[in-house]
Amino acid sequence: MKYELTCINCPIGCRITADYDGNEVTNIEGYTCKRGLDYAKTEITDPTRMVTALVNVEGTHVPLSVKTRSAIRKPLVFDVLAKIRETKIVPPVRIGDVIIPDVCGSGVDVIATENVG
Amino acid sequence: MRNVDILIIGGGPAGLAAAVGAYEAGARDILILDREERLGGILKQCIHNGFGLHTFKEELTGPEYAERFIEKVLEYKIPYQCNSMVINVTADKVVTCVSKEFGLENIKANAVILCMGCRERPRGSLATPGERCTGIFTAGTAQKFTNLEGIMPGKEVVILGSGDIGLIMARRMTFLGAKVHACVELMPYSSGLKRNIVQCLDDYGIPLLLSHTVTDIHGKERLEGVTVAEVGPDLKPIEGTEKYFPCDTLLLSVGLIPENELSEMAGVKIAPTTSGAVVDEQLQTSVPGIFSAGNVLHVHDLVDFVSEEAIKAGANAWAYVQGKLPEPGRMVPVNMGFGVGGIVPQYVSDKAEGVINFMFRPRNVYRGARVIVEIDGNPVLNKKTLILAPGEMVNLDIPVEKLVGLDKAEAINVRIEVPEA
Numbered sequence: 001m002k003y004e005l006t007c008i009n010c011p012i013g014c015r016i017t018a019d020y021d022g023n024e025v026t027n028i029e030g031y032t033c034k035r036g037l038d039y040a041k042t043e044i045t046d047p048t049r050m051v052t053a054l055v056n057v058e059g060t061h062v063p064l065s066v067k068t069r070s071a072i073r074k075p076l077v078f079d080v081l082a083k084i085r086e087t088k089i090v091p092p093v094r095i096g097d098v099i100i101p102d103v104c105g106s107g108v109d110v111i112a113t114e115n116v117g
Numbered sequence: 118m119r120n121v122d123i124l125i126i127g128g129g130p131a132g133l134a135a136a137v138g139a140y141e142a143g144a145r146d147i148l149i150l151d152r153e154e155r156l157g158g159i160l161k162q163c164i165h166n167g168f169g170l171h172t173f174k175e176e177l178t179g180p181e182y183a184e185r186f187i188e189k190v191l192e193y194k195i196p197y198q199c200n201s202m203v204i205n206v207t208a209d210k211v212v213t214c215v216s217k218e219f220g221l222e223n224i225k226a227n228a229v230i231l232c233m234g235c236r237e238r239p240r241g242s243l244a245t246p247g248e249r250c251t252g253i254f255t256a257g258t259a260q261k262f263t264n265l266e267g268i269m270p271g272k273e274v275v276i277l278g279s280g281d282i283g284l285i286m287a288r289r290m291t292f293l294g295a296k297v298h299a300c301v302e303l304m305p306y307s308s309g310l311k312r313n314i315v316q317c318l319d320d321y322g323i324p325l326l327l328s329h330t331v332t333d334i335h336g337k338e339r340l341e342g343v344t345v346a347e348v349g350p351d352l353k354p355i356e357g358t359e360k361y362f363p364c365d366t367l368l369l370s371v372g373l374i375p376e377n378e379l380s381e382m383a384g385v386k387i388a389p390t391t392s393g394a395v396v397d398e399q400l401q402t403s404v405p406g407i408f409s410a411g412n413v414l415h416v417h418d419l420v421d422f423v424s425e426e427a428i429k430a431g432a433n434a435w436a437y438v439q440g441k442l443p444e445p446g447r448m449v450p451v452n453m454g455f456g457v458g459g460i461v462p463q464y465v466s467d468k469a470e471g472v473i474n475f476m477f478r479p480r481n482v483y484r485g486a487r488v489i490v491e492i493d494g495n496p497v498l499n500k501k502t503l504i505l506a507p508g509e510m511v512n513l514d515i516p517v518e519k520l521v522g523l524d525k526a527e528a529i530n531v532r533i534e535v536p537e538a
Contacts, residue, residue, distance in 0.1 A: 074320075
């Protein structure tokens, strides 16, 4: 089957075409860097996404921004969001602090992206 | 009256980078003024990733990107004053500022860097008919509610305009449990980045209705729905194509306007094509010693380029204060040929040095086109491109030795050449 993708790794947004027979991704064309080549392979076989979200902070209605340290498998996105939503942190927190380790068994930590307290 | 060497108006990405650029060039007497409670500008509310790939070779969120520069400002001990609103700037660089801490204050600067950023086009500028109900927000206002204040603006959403903030908010509202029914775009193409269409709309099955617009707004107290219609090549709604979308929230992502009221007070000349200051290759405005950088100069797509530009403005402002900025010389106008909009700089000195950075926005979508730079009709750069689109600014770095004939030039011309069909 023929796939047409737009790479999401950088703002260039390369159009990539590839074939996939359910087993192997072949004839990958249109990418302009290695990240694009890798993107085409994973996007067709097992797509991943970064998740950025907000956690509640004890004692204030102002939330704290967080992200997954690296991309997680796409089908896990809404489970991860639900997990983040029910999390409440106690300040102080610094950028990079682990907020939820190994979120939803993804093997990826959720970390803080801003300082509070 | 307080005196400073370099006064920077705005503590967002441009202001922070301008301060860092000025400091690293040697300036020590710097002051950043910002009207908000803390530094960082709009980056504070841009919690999504995608910033800094160019500058830091890694993908950061907005707050993380801002923090990189804030840490430098703190490390260098560059003075800054938040909760301070600048209300006037004069041509001789006296800046009037109001704050709770110092009251009304005049500060005399040897150089000023304008870094006020931009604001969103509001509903009022769209002339969309309909009722004046609540539930209509600019995408950035909604972003501030969700990301900085923890408030949900609504549950059933339609987005008008497909600028990047609108696309990002389509995903954010979906993440927060809202249903986004459609993203409606007047033009036959999106003004947002392609990757945002994929990862913010396509991923969540949100339809992008190109060549469509909102033609009516319904609701007494709160928004109840909008009418959406297809538009023809003349961008006018086509009768009979109207469709009703029930919704309680309409987000507008219909363009950004550089915030230049202060620049105009100082007598800085504004370019109609960018709505920002007219500058030369040093980023100096028409008023000597006043520089401009970032979204107040022209609306960028990427914060990385804002930082780059502002660092340059900071260094140039310090050179100006020391009297070391190369003489402007004779100003050669940069003209926009076919397909080129909003070029910066608008003038290049005939004595320019180093690498000249040109930025412009393509007027339309062009495939396989060439970008051509000419001096008095002689091509000095001819660059092939895969695809050009209004949503993606073109960024050309040209070493001055390539601009053959600049010393005697009447004009520089930048144009796009489209391959024959």
